[in-house]
Amino acid sequence: MLLMFLARLPMTAMGVTMTLYVVNDLGRGYGAAGLIGAATTLGSAIGAPLVGRYVDRYGLRPVVAICGLASTTFWISAPHLPYQVLLAVALPAGVLSVPAGTLARLVLTALVPLEQRRAAYSLDTIFVEASFMIGPSAGIMAITQLPAFYALTGIGICFALSATLIYRMNPPIRAEADAEVFTGERPTVRSWLTGRLVMAMFIAAGALFCLVGMELAALATVRASGDIAWSGLLITVMCVASVLGGAIHGAVRRSLSQGTLMVLLAVLTLPVGLITEPWWLLAIVLFPSNVLCAPTLAASTETVSAAAPPRVRGEAMGLLDAASRIGLAIGSPIIGFVIDHSSPGWGFAASAVGALAIASLGLFWRRSRTPAAPVPALTSP
Numbered sequence: 001m002l003l004m005f006l007a008r009l010p011m012t013a014m015g016v017t018m019t020l021y022v023v024n025d026l027g028r029g030y031g032a033a034g035l036i037g038a039a040t041t042l043g044s045a046i047g048a049p050l051v052g053r054y055v056d057r058y059g060l061r062p063v064v065a066i067c068g069l070a071s072t073t074f075w076i077s078a079p080h081l082p083y084q085v086l087l088a089v090a091l092p093a094g095v096l097s098v099p100a101g102t103l104a105r106l107v108l109t110a111l112v113p114l115e116q117r118r119a120a121y122s123l124d125t126i127f128v129e130a131s132f133m134i135g136p137s138a139g140i141m142a143i144t145q146l147p148a149f150y151a152l153t154g155i156g157i158c159f160a161l162s163a164t165l166i167y168r169m170n171p172p173i174r175a176e177a178d179a180e181v182f183t184g185e186r187p188t189v190r191s192w193l194t195g196r197l198v199m200a201m202f203i204a205a206g207a208l209f210c211l212v213g214m215e216l217a218a219l220a221t222v223r224a225s226g227d228i229a230w231s232g233l234l235i236t237v238m239c240v241a242s243v244l245g246g247a248i249h250g251a252v253r254r255s256l257s258q259g260t261l262m263v264l265l266a267v268l269t270l271p272v273g274l275i276t277e278p279w280w281l282l283a284i285v286l287f288p289s290n291v292l293c294a295p296t297l298a299a300s301t302e303t304v305s306a307a308a309p310p311r312v313r314g315e316a317m318g319l320l321d322a323a324s325r326i327g328l329a330i331g332s333p334i335i336g337f338v339i340d341h342s343s344p345g346w347g348f349a350a351s352a353v354g355a356l357a358i359a360s361l362g363l364f365w366r367r368s369r370t371p372a373a374p375v376p377a378l379t380s381p
Helices: 002-025 030-058 060-080 083-095 100-111 114-145 148-169 176-182 195-224 228-251 258-269 279-291 293-307 310-340 344-369
Strands: none
Touching (some): 002 100, 030 100, 030 310, 100 114, 195 228, 195 293, 195 310, 258 279, 310 344
16 A cells, blocks of 8 residues: 555645646746646546456556556656647647556555455555645746756656656555456457446446546635635645544445435535635535545446456456546536636535435436346246
8 A cells, every 4th residue: 555655645746746837937828838737638538448358368567557657758868858749649648648546556455354444445545635635736846946957857757756666666466366257268348248347337437537536626615716826735634634534434334325425425515615715614514425435436446346256356446437537527618618607605515415416427427328127927727
């Protein structure tokens, strides 16, 4: 967990660092920076299931070596590339990004007994929250206080170090009890990508849509009220609430399902826009919904881990990563559009409604793919 926490730090720092580099050092606008961010996100969404499949087939070390080399090369060369070239290589760099999230889930599934996995996944989600509290702040400090060359190269060196440590440690990605299933033929995608798994992906995408929309609406709200100086503390309160929720989720003997947690997350987010001032009252109103953040993400991992066959678990976890990134990618522009054409308070409502709509698509898919029960034949007495 500590190793994967370190591997996630440069990943959480790279978005804001690249944005500020494009705007401040290359003299481009936020739209141009957003294109690079979108290309990287799209690439990672495409690459996550592919990388997961190769982990299933070839093991951890070859994949980490290739992805670590690609990520390191991209970030070390980034300060020497013109904008057009940087934009062109952003998508393939995203495809070959180090799959820290997928690897963390696979390792935990291999090392932790079934009855303790909820606690392990919850703790992993808490570490994710911690990385988001540290990584972006460190990236902003580096790009604003140091020359861009050192900030971007530093991220590349962090990727190299984390990939090297993962390669050397080589943690198991398969439980010993599942060893025999890896000797047979790989099952086809159609045989294991069931309606339940697809629905879990949609719910995860909806949850991330809600979370990124909630954060964007919160920042827009404090900016509109003139309390932007308190935005850092507001985000910290939201992260603390998520950590608390993750601890509770991991400690209880029996938890709510992934779908129930996501619906509660959306329902508690829906009315937040009614109370937006002052900032500390907004933080109090946001606390309950953010308590459900880590549990929803942990439950998503638990659902996919239980439903996917061990032989293809890496690919399934990659699909979960892809669904989460798609939820993030579509959430920001949609909620931003709503805020721009209404008010920040409506951003919270749009986040909740959008999340429920995405999850509903998963429910519709599952029902449409579930065969109807056969009608019993009538027999004479």
